[in-house]
Amino acid sequence: MSAAPVPRTARRQRLARIALVTAAVTVTAATAAACSTSAARTGHTDVSGGASGSGKKIQVVAAENFWGSIASQLGGSRTEVTSIITSPDTDPHDYEPTAGNARTVSGARYVIVNGIGYDAWADKLLATNPGSDRTELKVGDLVGVKPGGNPHRWYSPQDVHQVIERITADYKKIDPAGAAYFDQRKKAFETETLAPYNRLLSGIKSKYAGTPIGASESIVTPLAEGLGLKMRTPETFLNAMNEGSDPTAKDKTTIDRQIKNKQINVYVYNTQNSTPDVQAQVKEARAQGIPVATVTETLTPAGASFQQWQTAQLRGIERGLAKATGK
Incomplete structure (x- = not known):
């Protein structure tokens, strides 16, 4: 079931809220070393208590659960992965970090953030507690997308595979004794676990490359590029949304005009950022007989894995393309 639409505020409002919590986060981080908890943690649980940082397992924190899901599957039994953003009702752009988040990050040996301005609040957490033995992965830096670029890198198949490579390499550096184990996990993940995802990507691209589509925002752009689809919606609109x-x-x-004249074959929209303008476009597309497919910002449902979430969305896009083109 899709999450209820969550209108997004302007970035200047987001940054203002982040600034308001920075002082509290700083104080918390300064005392975090003395705080611990024995509570058990699972791979996709939003933990509000402290991170133990103890034991042989690598303590991993991911700002968002889509990266956390991948990190957990690659790390297996040698890691404990906590994702901060886990609820489909939470907009990562607007998230305000808690004292518990600061403690969790302070106890991590490995932290994964998206970067590119998407989760500036995570940068604040890292900056207030610069652990000397902590390894940090900023996805934007890894894939070479600078601030101002499209931050939705988990929708880029190429970037996803780069992240898989880096996480595995980082695990091996942090835990050299587990190198062979991590290599095996990576191979199984890429060749077996992601097989349906990869088949859908290649199948859609080979069959529908060049097909014009419309979208509600820029979250769809990296995926459209990976699928070889032609994005007709003005980039200025996508970025504004x-x-x-x-x-x-x-x-x-x-x-x-594009919808009325059926210049797009499918309309794809993010149900977690459905504004009145987008809702009007969806309604008009359906009225014109244009198939509508949906995507979401984070894992939906909340307990889904990265591959379950992505393959479900890809199948929806594939159905829309098949209906529109007759292929």
Whole structure:
């Protein structure tokens, strides 16, 4: 079931809220070394208590659960992975870190954040507690996307595979004794676990490359590029929706024309950022007989794995393309 639509605020409002919590986070991080808890942690649980940092397992914290899911599956029994953002109802852009989050990060040996301005609150947590023995992975830096670029790298198949390679390499450096184990986990994950995901990617690309689509925001752009689909929605509109800004009248007119004249074959929208403008486009697309497919910002349902979530969305896009093209 899709999460209820969550309108997104402008980035300047997000940054203002982050600034308000920075002082509290700083105080918490300063005393975090003395705090611990014996509570058990699972791979995709949003932990509000402290991180133990003890034992032989690598304590891993991922800012978002899509990266946490991958990290957990690659790490297996030699890691304990905690994801901070786990609920489909939580917008990672707007998240305000808690004191518990600060303690969790302080006890981590390995931290994964998306970067590119997507989770600036996570940067604040890292900056207030620069652990000397902690390894940090910023996905944006890894894949070479600078601030201002499209932050939704988990929707880029190429970038996902880069992240898999780096996480495995980092695990092997942190835990050399487990190198062979991590190599085996990576091989199984890429060749077996992700097989349905990879088949869908290649199948859609080979069958529907060049097919024009429309979208509600820039979250769809990396996936469209990976599938070889032609994005017709103006980039300025996609970016405005991602930033929480008002789209221009010109862009809305362009999209209305594309839908009315059926210049797109499928419309894809993020159900977690469904504004009145987007809802109007979805309604019009359906009225014109244009198939509508959905994606979400984070794992949906909350307990899903990365591959379950992605393959379900890819199948929805594939069905829409098949219906629209007759292929």
